[in-house]
Amino acid sequence: MHVPDGFLDAPTSAATGVVAAVCVGTALVKARKELDDKTAPMVGLVAAFIFAVQMLNFPVGAGTSGHLMGGALAAVLVGPWTAILCLSVVFLVQSLLFADGGITALGTNITLMGLTTVAVGWLVFKLLQAVLPKRLSLVPVQAGIAAFLSVPVAAVLFVVLYAIGGTADIPLDTLTTAMVGVHVLIGIGEGVITFLAIGAILAVRPDLVYGARGLLAKRELEIKPSSATGAAA
Amino acid sequence: MKNVATKWVALGVLVAALVLAGGVSYYASSQPDGLTKVSQDKGFADTETDHGAADSPLAGYQAKDVDNARVSGAVAGIVGVVVVLALGTGLVYVVRRRDHQPAA
Numbered sequence: 001m002h003v004p005d006g007f008l009d010a011p012t013s014a015a016t017g018v019v020a021a022v023c024v025g026t027a028l029v030k031a032r033k034e035l036d037d038k039t040a041p042m043v044g045l046v047a048a049f050i051f052a053v054q055m056l057n058f059p060v061g062a063g064t065s066g067h068l069m070g071g072a073l074a075a076v077l078v079g080p081w082t083a084i085l086c087l088s089v090v091f092l093v094q095s096l097l098f099a100d101g102g103i104t105a106l107g108t109n110i111t112l113m114g115l116t117t118v119a120v121g122w123l124v125f126k127l128l129q130a131v132l133p134k135r136l137s138l139v140p141v142q143a144g145i146a147a148f149l150s151v152p153v154a155a156v157l158f159v160v161l162y163a164i165g166g167t168a169d170i171p172l173d174t175l176t177t178a179m180v181g182v183h184v185l186i187g188i189g190e191g192v193i194t195f196l197a198i199g200a201i202l203a204v205r206p207d208l209v210y211g212a213r214g215l216l217a218k219r220e221l222e223i224k225p226s227s228a229t230g231a232a233a
Numbered sequence: 234m235k236n237v238a239t240k241w242v243a244l245g246v247l248v249a250a251l252v253l254a255g256g257v258s259y260y261a262s263s264q265p266d267g268l269t270k271v272s273q274d275k276g277f278a279d280t281e282t283d284h285g286a287a288d289s290p291l292a293g294y295q296a297k298d299v300d301n302a303r304v305s306g307a308v309a310g311i312v313g314v315v316v317v318l319a320l321g322t323g324l325v326y327v328v329r330r331r332d333h334q335p336a337a
Contacts, residue, residue: 003268051314204237
């Protein structure tokens with residue numbers, strides 16, 4: 001869904017640029033709490049992995065493709081604030097080095113594919129964790145559902161931005177239908193990839209999955225009541 | 234529970250990223266993506282303006298002056314993975330370093 005230069009007018013692009021800058025600035029502060037010696041080395045790798053998977057466009061119906069956005073995936077793996085940093089790095093590099101996503105649209109792309117998918121992905125994930133049984137095996141499913149929903153929401157937000165500052169006069173009802181329709185299909189791919197990736201990490205090192213930590217703390221207490229001796233760094 | 238060392242998990246993720254960006258990406262769909270297709274169908278694709286980085290040596294995920302499309306895409310993908318990894322890791326280093334300044 002990389003928005004190119006020219007789709008949105010200058011004021012709208014500037015406004016999304018401000019939104020993105022404020023949120024990335026906030027994330028720079030808030031990410032500190034999410035990062036510890038365990039997760040910190042994974043952050044660059046998660047960003048690199050998302051960059052790689054974003055190159056893999058999969059077909060969605062006639063003559064159309066889509067790719068992972070990665071907000072839910074990154075949020076569940078490294079925490080929502082750190083996820084914003086991961087995705088912002090990806091979009092920055094894609095725009096400046098690969099001419100993918102406009103330079104004036106960088107703020108728009110960070111807002112739509114970064115902030116939106118992270119926020120929706122993380123909130124839906126936490127909501128599902130709250131209402132479903134507290135089981136580790138459900139984490140990939142919850143992440144997958146959250147990832148699926150985040151994509152059409154980003155598509156709707158694009159239409160909202162287009163209604164505010166689109167450079168062409170396009171009927172909004174048909175634009176909404178078209179954008180949501182195709183992005184529901186792309187969302188299915190997003191959900192499947194997120195499910196598989198979270199499942200893979202969870203299988204080998206559940207403690208490296210940020211979104212699974214609350215569940216692990218309980219388990220570890222049951223298994224090892226005295227872990228004080230092994231804690232020396 | 235299996236407890237794979239962090240370095241092996243990290244290596245696994247890195248290898249996966251390099252293989253996906255450097256190899257599998259060749260087989261990715263080249264059809265227009267969702268937004269591009271909608272912009273074509275609804276008639277606003279032509280409002281796209283020239284990209285400021287269109288002359289980048291890696292524009293369009295193809296390395297300039299490499300004739301073989303597979304090699305060209307692989308070079309672009311691998312460079313991308315390395316650059317994103319470096320920036321992401323560097324950013325974390327900076328974010329965490331500031332942690333030591335306040336009395337904690």
